Amino acid sequence: MTSAAPAAPPSSRSALAREKLMAAAERLYAEHGFANVSIRMIGEAAGQRNKSAVQYHFTTRDELIQAILTRHAAAIERLRAPMVAALDALGEVSPRERISCIIVPTIEHHIELGTPSWYGRFLAQALVEPSLREYAIRTQLQMPSLRRLEELRRGPDRDPELLAQNAAMIRQLIVHMTAELEADLAGGRADPATAERSWRRLGENLITAVCGLSSALVGDR
Known part of the structure; x- marks a missing residue:
């Protein structure tokens, strides 16, 4: 039986989520402009299931x-x-x-x-x-x-x-x-x-x- 890989520490997961959100936001804003990109779009593009991911990690846009x-x-x-x-x-x-x-x-x-x-x-x-x-x-x-x-x-x-x-x-x-x-x-x-x-x-x-x-x-x- 193959054991599951150990979960990443919460701090590592949080840092990875922040990086994904920043990368997604930078790309979306560059391609579409600030006015045309919502917080929800950034979270979805970053693969975050939590709709409040941006607010959780950064508070505001x-x-x-x-x-x-x-x-x-x-x-x-x-x-x-x-x-x-x-x-x-x-x-x-x-x-x-x-x-x-x-x-x-x-x-x-x-x-x-x-x-x-x-x-x-x-x-x-x-x-x-x-x-x-x-x-x-x-x-x-x-x-x-x-x-x-x-x-x-x-x-x-x-x-x-x-x-x-x-x-x-x-x-x-x-x-x-x-x-x-x-x-x-x-x-x-x-x-x-x-x-x-x-x-x-x-x-x-x-x-x-x-x-x-x-x-x-x-x-x-």
Whole structure:
């Protein structure tokens, strides 16, 4: 007689359920938009029989979305932190080196996610959702590596409002261009077989574009 496998500890089951709910929510929101996805749909897509699974594990929809944003931010921070540490050791940092440290970890994270992925489109929507926008921006700006990059920025004092506008332009460009490529790969408009090359090419183009934008707007050279 074959004995049944031991049940997973409750904590492990709970963690697995949370992961399934986050994965399902990210995909559904990316594909259909926040307004068109219900809590019940997320639970069903995650294979949860309990209709209140989302509320049990996350309390609210926004808490679920914030957990997804935080998880991706931590993954990008893991990639960026050693890059920033290497720049720190150099002392003198060029604008292109600093901007590369902003963009490259995001590109590498998308490559790690594989194809299809949903994070790019998910983030693009979170940044324009009134109840989530502030949290999404704050989650990015509070990364220790990004704060250190800002400290490494060289040059004369500049208008804080102009710097904030420049940062917003850079954020919009990076977020929406990565969402665009992600959608093209998922929809077959770009070849998934060459996805890594497409991501790296986008990264290089973004670095060049952001360098030009920052040079023209705030004088980074």
